[in-house]
Amino acid sequence: MERHAVTSSVIKQWDEKLLLKILNKIQDVVLVIDTDTTIVYANEAYARILGVPIHKVLGRKLSDIEPEAAVIRAMREGKPSSGRDYIHSLGIHVAGHVFPLLEGDKIIGGVAVFNNISEIVRLNAELQRTKGVADYFKEQLNRVEPLPLSFQEYIGQNSRLKEVLHLAAKVAKTDSTVLILGESGVGKEVLAKAIHHASRRKDKPMIKVNCAAIPDDLLESELFGFEEGAFTGAKRGGKLGKFELAHEGTIFLDEIGDMSLSMQAKLLRVLQEKEIERIGGTRPIKVDFRVIAATNKDLAQMVKEGTFRQDLYYRLNIVPLYLPPLRERKDDIKALAQHFLQQFSKEVGHELILSPQVEWVLYHYDWPGNIRELRNVLEHASIVAAGPVIELQHLPSYLVSGQAQEKMPTDIYNLKESVKRLEKELILAALAQTNNNRSQAIKLLGISRRTFYEKLRQYDIVLGEEDS
Structure with a gap:
């Protein structure tokens, strides 16, 4: 036997x-x-x-x-x-x-x-993840949003912004957690996408979660998913959470300062263990992800006030990137405006340019809504303007107050002053195009080296570090 x-x-x-x-x-x-x-x-x-x-x-x-x-x-x-x-x-x-x-x-x-059936379960989970990612991107494609800009196309030559972008480009090559700080409308999501697309995870999805837009009682299931029958009304077959959808990719936690303390504790455990447990599940699931978080709140102050966990703050604040508000980078306003006008000119079917008066107003306004507000203002003006030139009357009324017009200089149409402004803008644009390479900028401008340095002194242009 x-x-x-x-x-x-x-x-x-x-x-x-x-x-x-x-x-x-x-x-x-x-x-x-x-x-x-x-x-x-x-x-x-x-x-x-x-x-x-x-x-x-x-x-x-x-x-x-x-x-x-x-x-x-x-x-x-x-x-x-x-x-x-x-x-x-x-x-x-x-x-x-x-x-x-x-x-x-x-x-x-x-x-x-x-x-x-472990291999079948693995393949099924991969299929669900792929389907979930496809559904997520289908949902995103249905939203009418401007395409994100890569680092190379990021609009702005302000020295503070350039420092942030250089640091962001360096950290993009690593898997370090990134915390993007800045007011609403400064382009935090655009920077997050640029970091993801420059990382080794660029061929995998970047999944966005707006922590402020999802009620706290739903955020846990949104982040971690749930099993079939986990609660009344749970979707048949369960649902993958955003962390599983972001497997081998990037998860972008936007407005993380709005997350409750109880959810902060659960998030901290996931960041530490790199594993999640679905609601109604009985076993942990390993996930591989890179975290980019963003907020318009002062997290350090919130830690002092006890509204944000100190341990989570230290876990997130490995590489902080602060995007300055538009009022602190006014030298970028014209370039940003031209970029948006190029987009809107395709929609209205003709070229769009700014009058000198409008340029002056845009430059001297404080922009509490930052780049998002600038874009909205120019979209409004492009629709209202009947011809190619955007004038004061085409701007929203709150921008063109009587006080603003009183402060406007009388020589705004002076040809000599306009030429000076144009010369300065062309020199700055050439330097931006060549990454501050003096010789290449001089070649683009078609002037002598002596004239180039005379113009720098005349217009108080301070050169940054020359890139190779």
Whole structure:
């Protein structure tokens, strides 16, 4: 007799060797236990599929190895069942049938017939993740938003902004957590996308979560997902959370300063362990992601006030990037305006330019709504203006107050002054185009080196570090 069977009391009417030969031909695992859960039989598929030698489990109690095994429940409840299960001791998913073993009306054991479906589960999870990412991007494509700018196309030559962009470009090459700080409308999401597209994760998704837009009672399921039946109304089949959708990519936590303290604690654990647990789930899921967070709030002050966790703040504040407001980078206003006018000229079907008066107003306004407000103002003006020139009357009324017009210089149309302004703008544009390379800028401008440096002194242009 083969050493598979410790007892033959469960096999009475068949020839034992023939029966064992049949069981060993079955491609699925066959496992038999007696009433105290002792494993009394396992076929050859057990060792082949589960990778555990049969002699190591025969005679051992299944309740000691896998106390939640479905076959134990079937035996104790006297009911057969079919479906999926998870073997915690081996870390594998299985599917099959379990049923109590009867002798007359008496339960004398239990039988499990199952197979390893871990690869199927993995592929299904990958399919769900891919479908979830596709659904996410489909949703994003349905939103009418301007395309994000890469680092190379990022509009602005302000020295403070350039410093931020240089640091952002460096950190993009790493997996370090990034915290983008700045007022609403300064372009935090644009910078986050630029970092992602310059990273090694650029071919994987960047998933955005607006922490301020989602109610706290829904944010947990949005971030971590849920299993089928986790709560009333839960989607059939469950749902992947944003962290799983961002697997191997980037998760962008926008407005993180609006997150409640209870959610902050859960987020901190995920950042530390790099694993999530779905609502209604029983096992952790490993996820690989890079975090970019953004806020318009003063997190350091919130830590002092007790409204933001100190440990989470330190976890996020590894590489802080502060985007200055538009009022502190007014030298970029004209370039930004020209960029937006190029977009809107395609929509209205003709060229759009700013009158000198409008340029003056845009430059001297404080822009509390920053770049977003500038874009909206110019979109409004492009629609209202009947021709190519945007005049004062085409701007929103709040920009063109009587006080603003009183402060406007009288020589705004003076040809000599206009030429000076144009010369300065052309020199700055040439330097920006050539990354502050003096020789290339001189070549672009078509002037001598001597004239170039005379103009720098005349217009108080301070050169930054020359890029190679």
